[in-house]
Amino acid sequence: xxxILTYVAISEGKVKRSSLEVLSRSKQIADANGxxxxxxxxxxxxxxxxxxxxxxxxxxxxxVEDASFDKHRNAPLTSALTKVMETSSPSVVAFASTxxxxxxxxxxxxxxxxxxVADVSSFDFDGNKVSAKRPVMAAKMMANVEVEGxxxxxxxxxxxxxxxxxxxxxxxxxxxxSVDINTLRATLREIVxxxxxxxxxxxxxxxxxxxxxVKDEEAKALISELADVLHAGIGASRALxxxxxxxxxxxxxxxxxxxxxxxxxxxxxxxxxxxVAGMANSKVIVAINKDPDAPIFEVADxxxxxxxxxxxxxxxxxxxxxxxN
Amino acid sequence: MKFFVCIKMVxxxxxxxxxxxxxxxxxxxxxxxxxxxxxxxxxxxVLTEKHGGEVxxxxxxxxxxxxxxxxxxxxxxxxxxxxxxxxxxxxxxxxYSSILAAxxxxxxxxxxxxxxQSQDTDxxxxxxxxxxxxxxxxxxxAVGLEIESDNLVVKRQGDTxxxxxxxxxxxxxxxxxxxxxxxxxxxxxxxxSKRKPIDTIELSSLxxxxxxxxxxxxxxSYEHKPARKAGRKFEGEADEIAREVAQLLDTEASVI
Numbered sequence: 001x002x003x004i005l006t007y008v009a010i011s012e013g014k015v016k017r018s019s020l021e022v023l024s025r026s027k028q029i030a031d032a033n034g035x036x037x038x039x040x041x042x043x044x045x046x047x048x049x050x051x052x053x054x055x056x057x058x059x060x061x062x063x064v065e066d067a068s069f070d071k072h073r074n075a076p077l078t079s080a081l082t083k084v085m086e087t088s089s090p091s092v093v094a095f096a097s098t099x100x101x102x103x104x105x106x107x108x109x110x111x112x113x114x115x116x117v118a119d120v121s122s123f124d125f126d127g128n129k130v131s132a133k134r135p136v137m138a139a140k141m142m143a144n145v146e147v148e149g150x151x152x153x154x155x156x157x158x159x160x161x162x163x164x165x166x167x168x169x170x171x172x173x174x175x176x177x178s179v180d181i182n183t184l185r186a187t188l189r190e191i192v193x194x195x196x197x198x199x200x201x202x203x204x205x206x207x208x209x210x211x212x213x214v215k216d217e218e219a220k221a222l223i224s225e226l227a228d229v230l231h232a233g234i235g236a237s238r239a240l241x242x243x244x245x246x247x248x249x250x251x252x253x254x255x256x257x258x259x260x261x262x263x264x265x266x267x268x269x270x271x272x273x274x275x276v277a278g279m280a281n282s283k284v285i286v287a288i289n290k291d292p293d294a295p296i297f298e299v300a301d302x303x304x305x306x307x308x309x310x311x312x313x314x315x316x317x318x319x320x321x322x323x324x325n
Numbered sequence: 326m327k328f329f330v331c332i333k334m335v336x337x338x339x340x341x342x343x344x345x346x347x348x349x350x351x352x353x354x355x356x357x358x359x360x361x362x363x364x365x366x367x368x369x370x371v372l373t374e375k376h377g378g379e380v381x382x383x384x385x386x387x388x389x390x391x392x393x394x395x396x397x398x399x400x401x402x403x404x405x406x407x408x409x410x411x412x413x414x415x416x417x418x419x420x421y422s423s424i425l426a427a428x429x430x431x432x433x434x435x436x437x438x439x440x441x442q443s444q445d446t447d448x449x450x451x452x453x454x455x456x457x458x459x460x461x462x463x464x465x466x467a468v469g470l471e472i473e474s475d476n477l478v479v480k481r482q483g484d485t486x487x488x489x490x491x492x493x494x495x496x497x498x499x500x501x502x503x504x505x506x507x508x509x510x511x512x513x514x515x516x517x518s519k520r521k522p523i524d525t526i527e528l529s530s531l532x533x534x535x536x537x538x539x540x541x542x543x544x545x546s547y548e549h550k551p552a553r554k555a556g557r558k559f560e561g562e563a564d565e566i567a568r569e570v571a572q573l574l575d576t577e578a579s580v581i
Contacts, residue, residue, distance in 0.1 A: 102441075134447075148541055187491040302559070319574075
């Protein structure tokens, strides 16, 4: 029987929520079209995550365990996925659209002579072709795309689908891939900066994003406090990451991360189209800006016109009250 | 050091557009050099100015795409190649990478670079497809480049941090536009660009025909983004409106 294979990414010892969103969607499509829903995990301790995957309906889970997968490297990941695809012959392989996926998707498609569509906000498969919708032209419009071929690769923006639990008794199959990292041409030397204990923006249910209005330590402290109250990830506009005020990996926008959390709070962000392209699919958007004509208000559900130094303290206090009651 | 930078002519995403019966209608005069490719050109120029070498650009496109090549030459690239195709060919990333792979087959180079995506489709697939087709070690989403004696050292933005990757030559990279501010050609550069050579290449001379480059993906229609529900703007006393919105996030939007 033809199958939909979902690549479930592991990051810093956890299953990525965005991958489970994609797996939930794959399960729906499989059920509707009489296909098998399968999953693959590639990690030094891949099998320890199988029980989490089983809660989302995969009937077979392929695990590739090797110490070399402790950090992202494109060549070993592509060869591991190639081997899994050759073993299981899926019709569709679905990915969450992360930086790791973007690094390998084209190479894998070329290697497998597969049809491919990247960064979709929705997709379906009828047994022959994938139909997908994706934002284009700096997310100013949507393109409806059809992809043919076998297999077909698709990567899905985070937040596009809800998690749907569907308990299964999945079989776990080991696929062995041996990678000698000393023979790789590209060498990963070090990871020069990491966001450490901050929340991955692709995974966050809430995001507090700082823009040009956040200029000093006092404003940064208010951003951190607001994020703490909401258990939110912290993001930033390009102006602030370029100025070195926030880590570049926190940049949200067309060039940075494209996010779609339940709640997005834009603080001191004017709303340039490049930034809006990265956050316009958030469920609820709150904007705080002292310029009443800032374009961010055109996409915000709740726009607060005011100085962030005056608005944030009572806002944070009220949120704390709500949380405690 | 020989850099080949693959560049693309794209519609200006800031230009007005219309969607009529699912078709996209844009002002065809507003075509620009893809911003991410401009960063790749800039970075190649900076590195060759520092270490010596040459920058050549290659562009697939209609006759009009020669303007985009001239732009890169005016920035300082030494030479251009123009692979001429009809304007309305519906090529996708797979088609572009197949053409580029055929072009590079008999070329010698140290680095093939390109933007990490093109600003019209935002697919971001061509770079790693091309690297795979040419069997080159590669890195995508570069935000910084340095040359060591026998390695290109790439700083790339990953999911959780910046990864430092060493690539032996020859290699391929895709560039973020966070890595630099592309120079704006000055008058001298523009004048000089008119005298720089552009090779015109037909698909047939690469052993290809438009028919066999059929895209596996096709855009069937365009549509406007669903408009967000008109939001509410709160003005007045900071303390009051801040508390009011906090309450609404709980009681109305249910996101707290």
